[in-house]
Amino acid sequence: MVHFEIKGLSFSYPNSEKKALDNINLTIKKGEYITICGRSGSGKTTLLKHLKKPITPSGKRTGEILFDGAPLEEMDLKTQASAIGYVMQNPDNQIVTDKVWHELAFGLESLGCDTNTIRLKVAEMASYFGIQDWFHKNVNELSGGQKQLLNLASIMAMQPQVLICDEPTSQLDPIAASDFLQTIKKINLELGTTIIMTEHRLEEVFHASDRVVVMEEGKIIACGEPKTVGEELKKQNNKMVAALPTPMQIYYGVGSSLQCPITVREGRSWLDDMLSDKKLKRDRLPEQDSQDINEQAPAIFAKELWYRYGKNDKDVLKGASVLVPKGSLYAIVGGNGTGKSTFLKSICGICRPYSGKVKIDGKNITKYKSEELFRNCLALLPQDPQSLFVKKTVREELLEMAAGQNQESDVMAMAEKCELTPLLDRHPYDISGGEQQRTALAKVLLAKPKILLMDEPTKGMDNFFKQEFARILKELKDITILMVSHDIEFCAKYADYVSMFFDGGIITTNTARRFFSGNSFYTTSANRMSRHMFANAVTEEDVIELCRENL
Amino acid sequence: MKFENYHPVINFIYFLFILLAVVTFNHPVYAMIAFITAFAYSIKLNGRRAVIFNLILIPCVFLYGLWYSFYNHFGITNIGKNFIGNNMTLESLCYGIVRGMMAAAFIMVFSGMLTVMSTDKVIYLVGRIFPKVSLFISIFLRSFSRVRDRCKKTNISRMGIGMGMRQGNIFHAIRNFFRIVSIVITWTLEDYIESAASMKCRGYTLKGRTAFSIYRFDNRDRSVVIMFSVGIIITLMAYALGQTNIMYDPEIIIYKPTIWAYFFYTIYAVLCLLPMMLELFNEAVYNRLSRCQ
Numbered sequence: 001m002v003h004f005e006i007k008g009l010s011f012s013y014p015n016s017e018k019k020a021l022d023n024i025n026l027t028i029k030k031g032e033y034i035t036i037c038g039r040s041g042s043g044k045t046t047l048l049k050h051l052k053k054p055i056t057p058s059g060k061r062t063g064e065i066l067f068d069g070a071p072l073e074e075m076d077l078k079t080q081a082s083a084i085g086y087v088m089q090n091p092d093n094q095i096v097t098d099k100v101w102h103e104l105a106f107g108l109e110s111l112g113c114d115t116n117t118i119r120l121k122v123a124e125m126a127s128y129f130g131i132q133d134w135f136h137k138n139v140n141e142l143s144g145g146q147k148q149l150l151n152l153a154s155i156m157a158m159q160p161q162v163l164i165c166d167e168p169t170s171q172l173d174p175i176a177a178s179d180f181l182q183t184i185k186k187i188n189l190e191l192g193t194t195i196i197m198t199e200h201r202l203e204e205v206f207h208a209s210d211r212v213v214v215m216e217e218g219k220i221i222a223c224g225e226p227k228t229v230g231e232e233l234k235k236q237n238n239k240m241v242a243a244l245p246t247p248m249q250i251y252y253g254v255g256s257s258l259q260c261p262i263t264v265r266e267g268r269s270w271l272d273d274m275l276s277d278k279k280l281k282r283d284r285l286p287e288q289d290s291q292d293i294n295e296q297a298p299a300i301f302a303k304e305l306w307y308r309y310g311k312n313d314k315d316v317l318k319g320a321s322v323l324v325p326k327g328s329l330y331a332i333v334g335g336n337g338t339g340k341s342t343f344l345k346s347i348c349g350i351c352r353p354y355s356g357k358v359k360i361d362g363k364n365i366t367k368y369k370s371e372e373l374f375r376n377c378l379a380l381l382p383q384d385p386q387s388l389f390v391k392k393t394v395r396e397e398l399l400e401m402a403a404g405q406n407q408e409s410d411v412m413a414m415a416e417k418c419e420l421t422p423l424l425d426r427h428p429y430d431i432s433g434g435e436q437q438r439t440a441l442a443k444v445l446l447a448k449p450k451i452l453l454m455d456e457p458t459k460g461m462d463n464f465f466k467q468e469f470a471r472i473l474k475e476l477k478d479i480t481i482l483m484v485s486h487d488i489e490f491c492a493k494y495a496d497y498v499s500m501f502f503d504g505g506i507i508t509t510n511t512a513r514r515f516f517s518g519n520s521f522y523t524t525s526a527n528r529m530s531r532h533m534f535a536n537a538v539t540e541e542d543v544i545e546l547c548r549e550n551l
Numbered sequence: 552m553k554f555e556n557y558h559p560v561i562n563f564i565y566f567l568f569i570l571l572a573v574v575t576f577n578h579p580v581y582a583m584i585a586f587i588t589a590f591a592y593s594i595k596l597n598g599r600r601a602v603i604f605n606l607i608l609i610p611c612v613f614l615y616g617l618w619y620s621f622y623n624h625f626g627i628t629n630i631g632k633n634f635i636g637n638n639m640t641l642e643s644l645c646y647g648i649v650r651g652m653m654a655a656a657f658i659m660v661f662s663g664m665l666t667v668m669s670t671d672k673v674i675y676l677v678g679r680i681f682p683k684v685s686l687f688i689s690i691f692l693r694s695f696s697r698v699r700d701r702c703k704k705t706n707i708s709r710m711g712i713g714m715g716m717r718q719g720n721i722f723h724a725i726r727n728f729f730r731i732v733s734i735v736i737t738w739t740l741e742d743y744i745e746s747a748a749s750m751k752c753r754g755y756t757l758k759g760r761t762a763f764s765i766y767r768f769d770n771r772d773r774s775v776v777i778m779f780s781v782g783i784i785i786t787l788m789a790y791a792l793g794q795t796n797i798m799y800d801p802e803i804i805i806y807k808p809t810i811w812a813y814f815f816y817t818i819y820a821v822l823c824l825l826p827m828m829l830e831l832f833n834e835a836v837y838n839r840l841s842r843c844q
Contacts, residue, residue: 054751081754093745098692099671105763110754118763136765140696155753350710370718380711386738387701387708390730401712429741447712 002069003162003194004028004051009063011046011218016059020046022218024063030161031192033185035205037243038215039464040432044198047215048166051196052086053077082111085160089167089460091147095139100131103139103150107158121157129153129183143336145176152183156193163187165197169204170433170460173336173486178204200462203245203525207262214240227260243463246489246525246540253544254551267529271547275533280550284535285513285542293497293509296325298359299451299480305346305356316342317353318504322482324451324497329473329481331491331512333522334501340484341383343501344453347482348378360451379449383456385440389428394420394439397428401446410446418442418472434465441472445479452476454483458490470494492516492524492538513538553833554826558772559672560679561779566664568783569823573656576795579645579805580816582652586612588823589659595827596666605659612651619647625800646799675764682762698739705734775829782822789815 004027011021020043028034036044049055050065053072065072067084075083088094097103104125108118126132129149134142142150148168155163165184169177181201185208188195199205206212212229214222221240222232230248233240241252247267251260256274261267300322307317316339324330334340345351347358349365358365360378368377382388391397398411398420415421418438423431428439437457444452458466466487473481473494484501485491491498491512498515500507500522508515516523517536530537530546537543555562573585593601621633626642633639670692678685709715714727789795794815798804808816821828 052752054756055748078754078757081752081757086752088745088749090742090745092697093742094749096693096746096750097686097689098696099689101765102689102763106750106755107753109761109763110757112757112759112761113763114761115763118761119765122763138696139693140700151749158753345707348711350707370715371713374711374713374718379713380708382704382708382711384704384708386741387705387734388712389737390734429737444712453711 001030002027003030003032003067004196005066005069006050007064007066009047009050009061009065011050011057011059011061013057013059019218020059021050024218024220026213026220026223028194028196031188031194033188033195033208033210034197034213035202035209035211036196036198036213036215037200037202038198038240039243040434040462042215043218044215045166046218048086048164048196048198051162051164052084053080055086078111081107082158083161085155085158085163087148087151087155087163087165087168089170091144091151091171094151095147098139100137100139100142100150101135104154104157107154111158121159125153125157129156143176145172145179148172148176148180149183152180156187160193162194162196165195165199167198167200167460169199169201174488175336177201181205181208184208200243202243206245206248214238216240226262230260239464242467247529249540250526250529250543250547253540254547264525264529267525268532271530271533274547275550278550280533282546282549283533285537285546287513287536288511293323293325296323296328298323299326299328299361300324300347300482301359301362302343302347303357305343305353305358307342307346307351307353316504317346319356320346320501320505321356322347322499322506322509324480324482326480327478328496329494330483330497330499331495332482332484332499332501332506333486333488333491336486338501339504340501341455344380344455344482344484348380348453349373350380374447376448376450378451378453379444379447381441381444381452381454381457383459385433385436386429388440388443389436392427393425394428394431395424397439398424398443398446401443414442414446417475418445419468434461434469437461437465438469438472441469445476449479451480451482454481454485456485456487457483458485458487466490488516488522489524489539492527553830555667555669557775558766558768559668559675560768561772561775562667562672563676564779565826566660566668568779569660570657570664572786572795572819573653573660576790577646577649577653577799578795578797579649580808581795581819582649582656584816584820585656585660585823586652588820588827589656589663592824592827593659593663595830596663601659601662604662608655608658612648612655615651615654616644616648619650620644623647626803627801642799642801642803645803649799672766675766678762678764682760685762694739697742698735701735701738702731705731705738709734775825778825779822782818782825785815785818786822789819 006024006026009021009024010019012019024047036047038044046057049057067075095103096106101122104122105118108121126135131150131153134146139147169180172180181204184195184197187193197205206226209226211224212226213220214229214233221236221238222229224232230244230252234252241249245262247261247264250267251270258270258273261270302320302322304319304321305317306315306319308315320343332340342351346353360368389397391400395411398414399407402410415424418441420439420442423435428436431439458469461469470493495512497509498512499509510518513536516527516538520531524538526540526543527538530543534543534546537546576582590605593605620639620643621637623643624638624640626640628641630639630641630644674685674688677688706716709727709731710718714730716728716731717724718727794812
């Protein structure tokens, strides 16, 4: 049975010559799980919005969309409200009311259900999604993951036949994200709901999807089962290969005649099959001998910080210490709510620890005046770039920070460095998430810090933006960078030192390679896939290199 | 079962009637009953905090009575002169004390009401009358907490680049403050676009919207309604028969209580104490059952 049929759909936004969607043909069967991927700006979201009438953007459009055999436009509002569910990116923005129970009932109230029907359906949803424990809570007491689950539940309460998700996990931490995606899979398997999803955590959705659609510049460039899509992309030599799950990237990087692995488990047996009859010539990569971290000149030195938010609250930091060598890129990883962000705020004096000391550039932080500290010394890149934007264009935004005589040239140089030159006259809210993050970075860098602190800098970025972002960071050689992140893969690739933060303190610190090859759970997919063969391969490139040498 | 777990309408009717009765009935016995029952119930609800507060109220009642008789001189029974040289009368002193008791009872009942009637319940009651309003209050409360969080976030972000609310000299600080306000406004409005889309996606624009509430009206609520109705009707009868009010001016006239008067006193006391008795009864049942196990 066909659910959605998209025939020759083209679309362009008003005042734009460029086609946001270009001749899209796609048939979606009932009960299918479809993942749409592509770089940001490739038209994924625009396509999804065309499947839900109330939020379809206006513009020039040709082609047609059929839902259950009838044109989507002719469907009445009530049926489409309940039949097609739409989950958006930001968990906070979708929640309308202040109570969990009210949010669950919101859609059903719109459909005009009576109290008893709503009561039953809400109870069903709360039980199915396991949210009965926070049923009476205020929405603002929930974590990001809980909020997104609530959004999903309140849409599922209307019993949709199709669930459309637009990057639902981009704002969540990895554990909440994988919980959420598993729930989606559960809905698909147990209820037979059709799932159409865009996602950039391909690692987690690739193996779950029935079909994958790859888009580029408004066109579908590949469509099919996960395995064949990889093949197709490789054939086209498309950049999207870099966004595929790690086992697939390694597979195509090495080049092998065996079947393509998708999950880490398949990747492990693929490595086994490939290298089983060969004696390994080399099973480890050379370690760069780095100086002992404690002997290097510190840019940031924090000793046994203790901090709590309220007088009667629990301690968030419990004797956290760190030594960040000058000029290094230092990453702190760890779970949600362990106090990483608080630690970062304590280092720059936004939170004041009640015990312990912080030295910035060898000088005690209490000796700095607040302006002195944040001018030409320290800067903090926040999680939400929007919280920095105050002007009408990116250019003015950057000018706000630049000071002195060569303001203009400073701004232009920085825009060049962060690849913002073509965006200078755009409104900061009109550019994509990754571009906003780069604008925020440029703005922060214009304060000419010697030390840059970053809180979850890669949140919501796709792989390409991450690569560009990392390249910019690498160019900032004379700046010491301390970042806090959930993004293990990013830290493994680009950080010099990595620390594990847990229970209010740093547990262990090492170079990225030693750190991740020493862990067995909290480590990169490449490492998990290859640890039975190679001693210290951490990134895809490592595994590919070692495989090639041993073949 | 706590009284606050009963249906909000019942909570509301109880407090509304008691508050009205407290301010209307000036018969000393009624005032006394109201004072004592309110005293007991507020302690039951709010615990030790209420004990201290209520004990402070007692001297206030007498001080109010004294103050009242200083400035009001109606009545015929002279009991002396105050330091200004005005006559003090028994009638005005008594009336002052009774009024003090009424006021204290009102405050105590009101504090109980604040405990029992949570925001949810108020929104629900408003929603019974104007369904749209309660949804808007709910949306407003949600927006309010979001804006508050966002203000904090923005301030921290701006502090991270040296443009926080308390950074720099006074002029810079003021400029920074206004920029933070501007950021929060833009950011909030921008996000409302998405919130609106989410509402539309879930059929907000459809006609025939219903209002759901988690409160149920059960048999236990019905039984309490019956008890309340009987109590309220009998008390209203007492009011109609002039049992609940007396004259203070020019002379205090209290008739000797008849058997009916005692009946009315009892009913009024039971009515005032009904929520507390329900709670105590349920606690007793609970204790008995848990001992049996």
